[in-house]
Amino acid sequence: MALRDELGPYFGEYGGRYVPESLIAALDELDSAYQLARTDTAFQSELAQLHATYTGRPSIITEVPRFAQHAGNARVILKREDLNHTGSHKINNVLGQALLAKRLGKRRLIAETGAGQHGVATATAAALFGMECVVYMGEVDTERQALNVARMRLLGATVIPVTTGSRTLKDAINDALRDWVANVDSTHYLLGTVAGPHPFPVMVRDFHKIIGEEARAQVLELTGRLPDAVTACVGGGSNAMGIFHAFLDDPDVALYGYEAAGEGHLTERHAATITRGRPGVLHGARSYMLQDDDGQTIESHSISAGLDYPGVGPEHAWLNDIGRASYLPITDDEAMEALRLLSRTEGIIPAIESAHALAGTMKLGRELGPDATILVNLSGRGDKDMETAGTYFELFDKKASE
């Protein structure tokens, strides 16, 4: 069977459904609706129309020769998901799931968010479809991403700061799951990544696989051949699965996922789930995760809120184990250097998440050399990160920051 044909609920020994019984009926309902939708031409054309007239698809590719000088002079091509409406790839999945929710007659969307990108995208879809929207966000994240909190509220969403546990993304997911258990009749949980119980990993991947399908054709047209490598950052792993999927059965195309190594993957402050974690059950699925000897989840750390998650999607765990994709760590400092470099050499300010893919590409390009072509998923833009980048690079005038 082609690797692209994996439909869950299991990817090798990963995936499944480790959830309270109360949620099984909702997951079954969602799975059935999704199975119908994926072959339903009316659904697919409605989604395609939205992507054409609202998301801004197809997103372009941009070759970046000045940046590539720092990547061993390999040919580097960016897939510009940063140009999508709301500023990242997240909108692909959100519109797909919101359409499904509409079909299921659900009037209320709930979501978790870390950096706020998925929350903003969900609030956007809720506004577009006239649905109620509640976003759970760790209290720590509402403080470091205050601008996105304001964006969500402006879009009409209710943002609930989560004060339990580590008060970050993983706890926001816990609270969203609790809300869903209690309100499952009226509510769709719009999970933002390729993790969670089946059907989320496969469904979210399918809504994002358009990234790789477009990029594969675009690179072929530009260069006349497939790229030697495809790179992406990996937190939960949705943008990476989105761009990897079209290439899974192209054996000559290497796939690289770059995890957030924070202060270093050998320190205690990182989010390098596959590099440093081991298999376990978190948030409804079996996959790699960061945990202590007792199986308690360990808090992750990354300068990028969107990668600051101690789990990863089960399909990535499987691709790692079968050797189809490689997962490597990138530190905060490496990512920030790549962010500055792309800004200065190409006039494109990437999200800090995506900067991890750029930093990995710089290393990879030096290994592969000038004959190689590398396709990078530029999953988001950096507007939301100006506070972090401004502080990191000391860009603010002292007076202005007082």
Added chain:
Amino acid sequence: MSTVGTSTVETVIAERKAAGSGALVGYLPVGFPDFQTSVDAAVALAENGVDVIELGLPYSDPVMDGTVIQKATQAALAGGFKLAHGFDAVAAITARTDVPVLVMTYWNPVLQYGVDRFSDDLVAAGGAGLITPDLVADEAGLWLAASERTGLDRVFLAAPSSTDARLAQAVEMSRGFVYAVSTMGITGARSDVDTAARTLVARLRAAGATSTCVGLGISTADQVREVLGYADGAIVGSALVTALADGGVEAVARTAAALAAGTRLTSSST
């Protein structure tokens, strides 16, 4: 319902039922507010009318728990709870009371400890079995095998939203009792125990259940009495945790005794 070996829990519940009432199941987490107090509090449950102890293992991501239990288990983790303390607590409690102790745990700690090793150590500590809130029977292959081998009880959850086929599976796979989730929600006291519980218990009986306990939202003797009007047992958690947090072991003892009044026949029983 699986009947390999003799389930003490099932026997206790059946005896209470035969006496014209039903069982009271009381939940408390290990390590809250500290290890010794949690052991003393669990023993106090047994001494004040609780028929089955549900001993919770604190976990970092307790998706089935409301704020009261979350706060308590988070405090236990911050206080240095380790999985090994769970077995120590079971041993310490069962040394002091004959009331059976079921361990309530999310699945990942068991998986990491090793399902067989966990089962063997639980047997050695005197535990009766496991209640697994985030493990459905579909994913429970390792646990089904380990519980068959050791004779430990395995309590799966049934929900108002479960299909008839899934209820039948929960009944078939459970031993000790089936945990009927009273309402679509998480743990925490509620003023009304959902009428959905009554329907669910009837559906479970139709699926062959002979031992069904209702949990989520039960916090008063009247609610216990009401639930025992149609179910074999009533499970109380947050109300006991609140008592322990506010007034220590004495308050837990008082609350347990008050709840246990709901298991006695009175004119108001239905």
